[in-house]
Structure formats: structure tokens, C-alpha cells
Amino acid sequence: MKYFEANFDGLVGPTHNYAGLSVGNVASLSNANNTSSPKQAAKQGLQKMKALHDLGLVQGVLAPQERPDVYTLRRLGFTGSDSDVIATAAKQAPAVFRAVCSASSMWTANAATISPSADSADHKVHFTPANLTNKFHRSLEPQTTGRILQAMFSDSKHFAHHQHLPDNDHFGDEGAANHTRLCSDYGKKGVEMFVFGRYAFDQSKAAPKRFPARHTLEACEAVARLHGLSDEHVVYMQQNPEVIDQGVFHNDVIAVGNQNVLFYHQQAFVDTQSKLDELKRKFGNDSELFLIEVNDNDVSVQEAINTYLFNTQVVTLANGEMAIIAPTECQDSPTVGRYLAELTGRGTPIKHVHYYDVKQSMRNGGGPACLRLRVALSEQERQAVNPNVLMNDTLFTTLNSWVDKHYRDQISEADLADPQLLAESRAALDELTQILALGSVYQFQR
Ligand code: SUG
Numbered sequence: 001m002k003y004f005e006a007n008f009d010g011l012v013g014p015t016h017n018y019a020g021l022s023v024g025n026v027a028s029l030s031n032a033n034n035t036s037s038p039k040q041a042a043k044q045g046l047q048k049m050k051a052l053h054d055l056g057l058v059q060g061v062l063a064p065q066e067r068p069d070v071y072t073l074r075r076l077g078f079t080g081s082d083s084d085v086i087a088t089a090a091k092q093a094p095a096v097f098r099a100v101c102s103a104s105s106m107w108t109a110n111a112a113t114i115s116p117s118a119d120s121a122d123h124k125v126h127f128t129p130a131n132l133t134n135k136f137h138r139s140l141e142p143q144t145t146g147r148i149l150q151a152m153f154s155d156s157k158h159f160a161h162h163q164h165l166p167d168n169d170h171f172g173d174e175g176a177a178n179h180t181r182l183c184s185d186y187g188k189k190g191v192e193m194f195v196f197g198r199y200a201f202d203q204s205k206a207a208p209k210r211f212p213a214r215h216t217l218e219a220c221e222a223v224a225r226l227h228g229l230s231d232e233h234v235v236y237m238q239q240n241p242e243v244i245d246q247g248v249f250h251n252d253v254i255a256v257g258n259q260n261v262l263f264y265h266q267q268a269f270v271d272t273q274s275k276l277d278e279l280k281r282k283f284g285n286d287s288e289l290f291l292i293e294v295n296d297n298d299v300s301v302q303e304a305i306n307t308y309l310f311n312t313q314v315v316t317l318a319n320g321e322m323a324i325i326a327p328t329e330c331q332d333s334p335t336v337g338r339y340l341a342e343l344t345g346r347g348t349p350i351k352h353v354h355y356y357d358v359k360q361s362m363r364n365g366g367g368p369a370c371l372r373l374r375v376a377l378s379e380q381e382r383q384a385v386n387p388n389v390l391m392n393d394t395l396f397t398t399l400n401s402w403v404d405k406h407y408r409d410q411i412s413e414a415d416l417a418d419p420q421l422l423a424e425s426r427a428a429l430d431e432l433t434q435i436l437a438l439g440s441v442y443q444f445q446r
Contacts, residue, residue, distance in 0.1 A: 002379045003118070003187030005258075005316070006058035007372040008152070008389070009049045010111070011399070011432075012042040013064030013103035014425045017411045018363060021099055021137045024211030026247040026305060027365035034363065038103070039407040041360030043400065045106070045371060048356045050396045052325065055354075056318045058382065059391040060152070061399070062108045062373060063432055065144050066442045068422055069100040072140055083419035090417035099137035101416045107366045108373040109177040109252055110138065111145045113223050116181070116376035118189050121228030122160065125381060127153065128223050129164040130175030134214035139167065144441065151438040153375075155384040162226045165219055170200040173219040176373055177250035178239075180257035182279070184286035186376045191282045193235050193262075194220035195251035195269075197244055206270065208244040215250075235279050238270040247305045252369050254304060258314035258322060261349055263292045265310065267301055290348045298339055307336045311367030314350065323352035327367050331355045388437040398435055402428070 020032025053059040070078075070085050076096065078085040089097040105111070115126045129145040132138035142164035153159040165171040178197075183190030197213025199205040207213055217236060224234050239251055243265075248254045255264035262279070269275055276291060283289045294309070304310055306329070313325035324343075330336045340353045358368055377385070388395075406428035408415070415421065426444050433441060440446055 001187060003185065003376060004058055005186055005374055005376045006060055006382065007052060007313070007374055008060040008062045008108060009045060009372045010062050010106035010108035011064050012038065012045050012106045012361070013067060014038050014407050014428050015067040015101050015411065015416065015421060016041045016103040016106070016360065017101060017413070017416060019098040019102060019413070021102060022135055022249065022365060024244070024247065024249040025365040027363055031363040033413055035410050035412045037360060037410055039403055039409050042403045042407055044358050044360055046396060046399055046403070048325070048358060048368060048371065049391050051354070051356060052315070053391040055315070055323070057315055060385070060389045061391060061395070061436065062111060062152070063148050063436055063438060063441070064103060064429070065105040065141060066425060066429055066444060067101050067103060068097070068416065069140050070422065071443055072100050082422060086417060086419050086422065098413070098416065100140065102137040104138050105141045105145065106361065107370040109370045110175045111141070111373050112149060113173070113175050113179050114373065114375050115192060115227035115229060116186070117158070117378065117381065118187055118376070119181070119192060119227070119229055119233060121230070124158055124160040125153065125375065125377065126160045126162065126227035128162040128226055130173045131164040131167050131171065132174060133167055133169050133172045134212055147441040148438060151441050152386045152389050154386065158381045158384045165222055170216060171219045171222060172214050172216050173223065174215045174250055177252045177370065178215045180255070180262070181376065182257050182262060182283055182289065183259055186259070187378060188286065189233055191233050191235055191279060192224070192229055193237060193257065193279065194224060195237050195239055196220050197239050197241070206241050208241040210245040211247070211249065213239070213241070213244055233282060235275065235282060237275045240267050240270055243267050243301055246301050248301070249365070252311055253308065254301070254310050256310050256312055256314055256369060259316055259349070260287050261290045261292065261314055261322060263310065263314060264294070265299070265301060265304055266293050266295045292343070292348055294339070299335055303333065303335055307333045308362065308367035309336050309339070311369040313368050313372060321351040322349040323354055324350055325368050326353055326355050327362055328355045328357045328359070329362060386437060388435065402431060402435065406431070
């Protein structure tokens, strides 16, 4: 049976804006209040999806969420018509209002953690939406994410869906951004590497001092249990608190893996050597494991954060060679551009680099890898996926026209309070659920 990895990218939502909501995410704070372009953002994302499809990969689309989230504003005591709720909240609680307008569900690496059927005890593909408790604007995502994932992967013969973990910082879960699966082949049992920022129930352990550690060990352990993973195929690694304090708010800002390759910065983890030894032992001898460590002399942590060198996608092409999908910021940096060019000639499986412009997302701290959720599937499982969410030439054209029809060219902070923006977003999402055949996944449709 043929197995492969599919990428499901977040379609950028109609309210994409820069609100400076993510403390610890340097780009989000430094671009606060800049004018955004939802139309350009959505098109940059679609372009990357189409490019990966054209490279021969299976590429899917994950729908955005309804914003402003007036249901949350109502829970917070704002009343009247939807327009009243928006107007009053924007005036009386502008910071809360900005948070409920965020299009942050576009970063689908944070949508959920997925374990493929080769790893789980019941041989199903398991999905657990991330609770994203650490940031208020992101904590509004998991319920709708769960509904969208169920509408895409609905066949219970192949797919098992779990509720997101309890909404509390002790179980802070940021999903696949802190999860990497290494394997000799997508269909073989792999090692699932769960990366956490802190121990929730043991305050004596090291933790960052300046910026929050969003993800806990206890959340990782819960997801591994829910997915029926065996201890012999799981490794828990702690992120180096010092790099979190420099702005590495998710592990995918400092490490990325694919099949038998782990590409990471020397400062990424705590206890690096013993953890990598555990990883090697659990990975086994089926194929060579390539541990590509980037040291400070080659690329500093700061340069990695500025360029998103590790927020790249390492993908396996049809001929078995791997390619790195990188943001143009990497190409623009002489150090990182040179590093990547050299990497392709070093005898590792990585042979190609492709650059894409995802600047609208980068300005909020989201690179190519943040925009995608990986799901390793067998051919049989792929056939059970809702076919309308899979990218092809027709869907690419349809979604570009849909963006042209519904999205604004620009959004500034003041535009968020325009009640018309909610009406436009609902009209867009209503049409999208038909294009993607998702059913009534949004609250306004229920
Ligand atoms: O959670 N930014 C997102 C970026 C997520 C990137 N994802 C991964 N690394 N996988 C976040 O910090 C900023 C929104 C704003 O400031 O308007 C934001 O939510």
C-alpha cells in the first residue's frame, strides 16, 4: 500500500490583520497596527498550496473561522444586535475586540496534533484539536477547528477525533507546531517527537523567564495517550527556555523534521545529546537517521528567528528526494541563503530549495510551516478524505475568484469595527462551505 504525507494549509480569513496579540512572537508585536491585505495574504497562501500540488504532493485546504467572534463577545456581556455588539465592544474594550477579530486560524500547524494509523493502537488516524490556551485570541479556535476537521475526515472507519484538552494553562497545547514525526517510510511505525516548553505540575523545573512557554509536557503526554501511541515510539523533548525567551514561541521556529531527517538549531532543546540518543534508539535501523544540526557560527538563533530558516517545510518528492519550502526572507539573508544552497549539496536527502513569498503571514510570525497541517495517509485513507478540500487546478481557480469576490484589499484597525465586515465574512464563508462541501460548520449557519 502506498503512503504519503498530505499538507492541509489554512486559507487566510477575510479579517487578516496585524493586532500585536502574541507576546513572545516578535513579528506579531513589531507589526502591530500596520495595515494588512487580506486579499494578498489569501492569494500568497493559495499560491504556495498550488506550488506544492504542482510539485506532485497531496495538498488540501483548511477553511478559516468566522470573525469577529460575536458569540464570544456576547459571553463577555455585550448585547443587542450583532452590529451593537461590535460597536460597543470596539469602543469599550478595544483590546478584547481586536482579539476576537483575529484570522489566526490560518496557522494550521496549531490546529491540531495528528498521529497516523501506522502509529496508533487502533490503526486509525487520530486528531486532537489544540486548545491554544496561552493566547486569548487563539483559544477561540478549537471548537470550530474540530468541526472543520470532522467535515474533512468524516469516515469513522479510518479517522478518530478527540475533544481538545481541558482549557487551562496546565494543559496548554499548541498542536503540530510542537510535534514532529520521524519515520523510515510514511506507512511504517514512526517516532513521534513531542516538544514542550515547561512542566506544568513541577515548578522546580527550568522554564522561560521573559516570554511564556505555551505548551506543557502534561499536554504532550495526554495527546500521546489519546492517540494510543506506545512509549517505545514517543520522545518528549523540552525546548530550551533561553530560546523561548529570545522569541522561539513554537518549536517549529527552531526545528523541522520529515521522514529520516531532523533539521534543528544546536540551541533548540534541553539535554540535547541524551534526547537525540533516545530518538536514534527508538527510530531503529530501518534507514539512516540524518540529524542536521545548525550551529551558532553558521546561523545565530536571532537570524533563524528573523528569516524563519526552520519554519520551512521539508517535503519528500515523488523521486524520493527532499525539498525545502522556504520563505523568501531566507533567500534575502546572505547567511541563510548561502547556508541553504550549501545544504542541498551535502549528501543529506535534502536536494532542493524552493522559495515562496508569504510575507503577509510572516509579519504575524507565521512562515510556510505554520500555514500547514501534516497528515500522513495511506491511499485508502486519502480516498476517504472529503475530495472537495483537495487542491487541484480547478479548486485553485475557484478559490482565487472567491477571494477576489469577497476579500478587502486592505484592513486597518478602524476597519475591524465596520459591521459590514462581519456580513462580508459570513457571505464568504457560506459560499466556501459549499465549495469545500463542509456542511454547516459555522455557528451563524446553525
Ligand atoms: O500564535 N500569530 C500566531 C503565529 C502562529 C505561528 N505558528 C507556528 N509557529 N506554527 C501566534 O502567535 C499574531 C496575531 C496578531 O498579532 O494579530 C498571531 O496570532
